[in-house]
Amino acid sequence: xxxxxxxxxxxxxxxxxxxxxxxxxxxxxxxxxxxxxxxxxxxxxxxxxxxxxxxxxxxxxxxxxxxxxxxxxxxxxxxxxxxxxxxxxxxxxxxxxxxxxxxxxxxxxxxxxxxxxx
Amino acid sequence: xxxxxxxxxxxxxxxxxxxxxxxxxxxxxxxxxxxxxxxxxxxxxxxxxxxxxxxxxxxxxxxxxxxxxxxxxxxxxxxxxxxxxxxxxxxxxxxxxxxxxxxxxxxxxxxxxx
Numbered sequence: 428x429x430x431x432x433x434x435x436x437x438x439x440x441x442x443x444x445x446x447x448x449x450x451x452x453x454x455x456x457x458x459x460x461x462x463x464x465x466x467x468x469x470x471x472x473x474x475x476x477x478x479x480x481x482x483x484x485x486x487x488x489x490x491x492x493x494x495x496x497x498x499x500x501x502x503x504x505x506x507x508x509x510x511x512x513x514x515x516x517x518x519x520x521x522x523x524x525x526x527x528x529x530x531x532x533x534x535x536x537x538x539x540x541x542x543x544x545x
Numbered sequence: 546x547x548x549x550x551x552x553x554x555x556x557x558x559x560x561x562x563x564x565x566x567x568x569x570x571x572x573x574x575x576x577x578x579x580x581x582x583x584x585x586x587x588x589x590x591x592x593x594x595x596x597x598x599x600x601x602x603x604x605x606x607x608x609x610x611x612x613x614x615x616x617x618x619x620x621x622x623x624x625x626x627x628x629x630x631x632x633x634x635x636x637x638x639x640x641x642x643x644x645x646x647x648x649x650x651x652x653x654x655x656x657x658x659x
Contacts, residue, residue: 472650
């Protein structure tokens, strides 16, 4: 069965500092990996995704993530955080689906709560 | 362009009751997925609907059922509510055959079971 582990429940970072959020996955085949962000009162928003090709993927809002098959990891990074980045971040794993597209049921981690210090 | 809309935003029920939650997908999307997010947890996949049929299901009991209408909107029904069903219920829409993993989520319906 597929699973996602986000080891850090909370992370506090000073504004302007760099950020790395950890994600480890367990999946039998080649995984499709995602990072979503959930801000208070808002729905989850897709930051970036990986399913093939270059192991370093760029996303929205200045985020990037690196897929490391040997470590079963897909860590999210940002060089300089802004106060507006404070939110809950979820890593997720899934498959392409029977049709080869779309989005079958994703397995999410428990999330990392990011706190930004002024 | 309207995104995913869900109703109601909040509701309170008592144990044993039944609840219906509603979702309208993003314009142009044909697939609706439902997730349950308990407090402090990540979303858990309940099921997915496409062409008015349940296409995939997560590890949830039969008390959880759904429906998709010809206009692609969807309902989630939960019967015989338990205290443990208290959660934020998220609807996500996508396009079958579209960009992989591009789910668009609504803000959710927060259900409290007393």
